[in-house]
Amino acid sequence: MRVLMIIDGLPGGGAEKVLLTIAQGMIADGHRLSLFSLRSVCDYTLPAGIHYQVVADTCRVPWRKLSELGRRAKKLDSAVIEAEDQDGKFDLVISHLHKTDRIVARSRALDPGRVWFCLHGMFSPSYLGHRRGFSRWFKRYKIGRVYRHRNITAVSRAVLEDMTGEFDVTPAKSAVINNPFDIGNILHMAAEPCDMAGQEYLIHVGRLHPHKRHDRLLRSYARTGIKTPLMIMGQGSDTELAALTALARELDIADRVIFKGFTANPYPYIKHARLLILSSDSEGFGNVLVEALICQTPVVSTRCPGGPAEILTGELARGLAEMSDESLSEKILTIFENPPHIVPQMLEIYDIAAISRKYAALAER
Known part of the structure; x- marks a missing residue:
């Protein structure tokens, strides 16, 4: 054809x-x-x-x-x-x-x-x-x-x-x-060396853009009281980065928030993270959720308009939060303390x- x-x-x-x-x-x-x-x-x-x-x-x-x-x-x-x-x-x-x-x-x-x-x-x-x-x-x-x-x-x-x-x-x-998703290639890339291997951290992967709602992410993370560091991986404007850095200082979490910037291969960082968080106002699909699950990393996401609720079904639905700081912080704590079992076969449809x-x-x- x-x-x-x-x-x-x-x-x-x-x-x-x-x-x-x-x-x-x-x-x-x-x-x-x-x-x-x-x-x-x-x-x-x-x-x-x-x-x-x-x-x-x-x-x-x-x-x-x-x-x-x-x-x-x-x-x-x-x-x-x-x-x-x-x-x-x-x-x-x-x-x-x-x-x-x-x-x-x-x-x-x-x-x-x-x-x-x-x-x-x-x-x-x-x-x-x-x-x-x-x-x-x-x-x-x-x-x-x-x-x-x-x-x-x-x-x-x-x-x-x-x-x-x-x-x-x-x-x-x-x-x-x-x-x-090229599942075999993702797993191959995730196996590459990672400077965070062996360390405890949470991760968010996504460009620094208002609709990704990094402000909600930072406020929710602060509310949890979790001392495990949060890595934010993605690039954006200097203005957006400065605003988020200032918010982290205001929330008194600047010492445990890592702004990683763009990384050509994010999969090793996703693989070794304790939890991946998506805080968006909307997502057409939510690629990073599937990528994290392929890497056997639990996920939490807002139940925003778009694909997350279609990806996170069954036991994984425990990681769906309403679009508020309170709900997202509760789900972060829930999945952090009691992560769901991820079955690789369920991802073969992608x-x-x-x-x-x-x-x-x-x-x-």
Whole structure:
């Protein structure tokens, strides 16, 4: 089968990493995979066997924003027509991220029946949360217009329901396909040496961004009274880091909070941690929760809109907290003192091979 993935560049983000993992799995299954990047940025090593092509917009006129979507759709169409003339029609096309979706929705060369828009995150908190009145209505209208009566796949049920409910979107077809994980590779990387091995600590892994709610994380940790250090692994702006450092001093926990910054391989740190904590206001899926469980590290997460409640089921649901400092601190203490048993077999549903087959099956729907 011939598959085309389209995305607006490959900076070091989660959705981009998911796309490449899916591509890796589909190539391993014998599918021919092409990737069109609508910008030249690429911070990842591409899987072997992928056909990678940059379809960049080179227009630099001052009023270029006014015609951007239509202009970039035409460039995409030219690339699609050329590729299909050379090697035949694409059987499946998957568009990733909203900026890309807006361009792909205007394509005239792609068969809408073969195109699936992959939703990686919760749209309403990101696009509507800070808007009121006409601004909110107009944003809802513009987003809904992109996805209405189109094929949609989402990384969690909550993401799909957010789109269909909050934006009044009725898809032509829909599917929920969770994010894929190369479990063998994660375990291999987690086995690398770690300077924290043998030490007791809690960990949070995620970029320093307001929706990750590190303020809630620090206040909840302070409320627990736990003396075990808390490591915060992730990068962000100097302003955000300074604000969190000041909050840690204010809460009198600065001596046991470690701001680790970005680490290319976080898995050894996750593996050796006593507990991983997620404190977000929303998560499209919650990759780090699955990654921690693969490493046999217990997790606590807010029951925020998105994927965490779909990941943490059964006994693992004991780690779900309401979105308050009090509830999160209680769950941290509960799981710290009485962690759940993690069964590796329960994570096989997220393995790269199983997820890639689900994406391939979209071509037959």
